Amino acid sequence: MKKALFAMAAVVLVTTTACSSGGDKSTNTSAPSATQNGQAVTTVSILAKDFAPDDPNVQKLVKGIEDGMKAEGKNVKLQITPVQSGTYSEKMGLLLQSGNIPDLIYFQGGDYQFATTQKILEDLTPYIDKSKYVKASMNPYNIERMKNYPYLLWLSPVSSxxxxxxxxxxxxxxxxxxxxxxxxxxxxxxxxxxxxxxxxxxxxxxxxxxxxxxxxxxxxxxxxxxxxxxxxxxxxxxxxxxxxxxxxxxxxxxxxxxxxxxxxxxxxxxxxxxxxxxxxxxxxxxxxxxxxxxxxxxxxxxxxxxxxxxxxxxxxxxxxxxxxxVDTSKESRGFAISKTSKNKDMAFAVLEYMASPKGQMMDKLGFEGSEYQVVDNKIKLTDKFAAWYPHFVESVISFTPDKEFDPTTPYFSEPAAKSLKLFESNSTKDNTFIMPADLTAKWDAATAVYKEFAADIVTGKKTGADFDKFVQAWNAAGGKDVTDYANKTIK
Incomplete structure (x- = not known):
């Protein structure tokens, strides 16, 4: 199944044309936590990898989000939830298990138990259906994954x-x-x-x-x-x-x-x-x-x-x-909203704003005068841009900067744009599925058998004559049970 949309926007980025920005004007039903200049302020707690409270770029981004959303009628304060150093998915899991559950949570693995067993993650489908910018930033694989597993949103090209x-x-x-x-x-x-x-x-x-x-x-x-x-x-x-x-x-x-x-x-x-x-x-x-x-x-x-x-x-x-x-069973990473949150609408409004033209400009390019300059009415990236990267929307499907890029500093180089175009014309959908918990250990064991055999045959320790024995070992390690499940599951 060939997929369109991925690279088309990226190839155009060197000479993008202007596009007006706007924000989601839906009514905020979140519980206000404070007032600021007479306006109700809603605090949205956020937990995300590489989103450290003491990082100057993160501080700058947070202020930009708050100022940008306030200008569009949504007075929000982002409260960063710190996570201990170490493997992010493990430390994040421990934090959630302790009962400290932020409104907006970035997962990079470890989400399945919270979504299906503990059931603390919100189904994002209704929010996406009502959205303008999030929906426009989703590629066909994002859409398919959301249908299968509606708890994680990751507006990014497929990691291929x-x-x-x-x-x-x-x-x-x-x-x-x-x-x-x-x-x-x-x-x-x-x-x-x-x-x-x-x-x-x-x-x-x-x-x-x-x-x-x-x-x-x-x-x-x-x-x-x-x-x-x-x-x-x-x-x-x-x-x-x-x-x-x-x-x-x-x-x-x-x-x-x-x-x-x-x-x-x-x-x-x-x-x-x-x-x-x-x-x-x-x-x-x-x-x-x-x-x-x-x-x-x-x-x-x-x-x-x-x-x-x-x-x-x-x-x-x-x-x-x-x-x-491409595996479409679920997103392997992405943002989730807690079911226990009192600020679900505002939490999603943050994602919606970051997918808007103004939000994407900030998320992808940083700030004028720092990460880029406007020279002769063109966007010229500076040396500081190398240290800036998007936290919310990596997808370029709906990325339409309000000015063209200076040809000496394109957002994507020609090889990068070509790689996206090649993927567009050579991408196909896989038939993988989410492995049930009772088969995970067997799948891991069977996978280990494969990896060992593959390494041995490539390096000459074994030959094709050993392949049938490998298949037997793979089945015995748990592969047969997984195969039986696959035949019941794949449509």
Whole structure:
């Protein structure tokens, strides 16, 4: 299922046209907590990752939200709920378990028990249905996820890995152009070999600790078009236990043996992966479409010159074509509103304001005179912009700044915009589902069996001849029970 809307707005961002701003004028039914200049003030408590009370940028953003909403008739005071340092999802969970439940809560995992077991998260569907700006900022996958799990709202592009190659290294090959024009598995293999032989890179592709970023390019080409594949008998089988997976892993093993895959791919972290790319040891790595690709491009050109800009690569084509299928069972992160909140309407009004043109300008760009300047009636980003990032709305579907960007400082570089456009035309929906609590341990055990086998076959410790034994072990670890559930659940 091909998806539109994602990149179209991003490509236009370099030359966006003006758009008027407005706010949600719905009546505030929240309980006022104070008065300010004769106006009722509603305090909305907020808990969010990277939203520290002592962060100057956060302080500036909070004041901007309060001032902006007040100008539109909603007098709100944001009260930041601090969270202890450490793993955010764990510390946040402990805070909520203690009974300290803010009005507006950002989750990054750990939300399921609060939504389905403790039932303390509000169904956001009625709020979204009445909204103007939140609704306009949702992509088709956001909409699908909200239907399946209406407790988390995350106005962001899908977090999908897109492979990129350094332009300067690709230019040293004769096969790069053919791979871009006709990205078959064989053409990519030829391209990888030439990158290793002629570009100066030690290996073609690097990943951070697993095969997921390699699967983004090759998974669907080997027939792994969804997590659960439907057989001729009408039953679903876990894709990673099928012949398609065996063929894919054998191809990866070939890459590894011939030095085309980073020999340290299992131990690489995100920072060492990126360093290998910027230093020219690896020619290709994958990163999230949009802003991450933008970051890769700026770092690569800063270290190696303008010729080292990154070039987003299309997914390989074969039995299928597409990047990693998109999980639409639920948002993996996002904002929730507490069922116990007395300020639900105002809490959502904050999200609605941040999705408005004025809110998105502030959330994405910061403030005029600091993170950007207006020069010759164009938005020119400053050095301070590098330390600013959106907290509420990463999506650019409805991002329409009131002025064009200076061409020397676009919001998205050309490679970043292209990565969004490639994802738009090569994204497909997955058939994953929310794992029930009684199967979670079995699923984790079966997944561990797969990861160990995949690593062993790619590094040559095992071969395709061991695949049937792996499938048996996967089923015994809990995979069979999960498969039975999948066949009852997937429509």
């Amino acid at each position: 890995a897109i492979p990129v190659v350094r332009q300067d290294l690709m230019d040293k090959t004769a096969s790069g152009k053919a791979a871009l024009e006709n990205p078959t598995i064989d053409n990519y293999y030829t391209f990888f070999k030439e990158l290793k032989e002629k570009s100066g890179a030690k290996y073609a592709y690097t990943t951070a600790g697993n095969l997921d970023e390699l699967d983004a390019m090759f998974g669907q080409a080997f027939g792994l078009t969804t997590t659960w594949l439907k057989g001729t008998d009408g039953k679903f089988t876990f894709g990673k236990t099928t012949q398609s997976e065996k063929e894919k892993l054998e191809f990866y093993a070939k890459m590894y043996k011939e030095g085309l895959l980073d020999p340290e791919f299992l131990t690489k972290k995100w920072d060492t992966k990126e360093k290998a790319f910027y230093d020219g040891q690896a020619a290709i790595m994958a990163g999230t479409q949009g802003k991450v690709i933008d970051l890769y491009n700026s770092k690569s050109t800063a270290q190696n010159g303008a010729g080292a800009k990154v070039v987003p690569l299309p997914p390989a084509k074969g039995k299928g074509q597409g990047y990693t299928p």
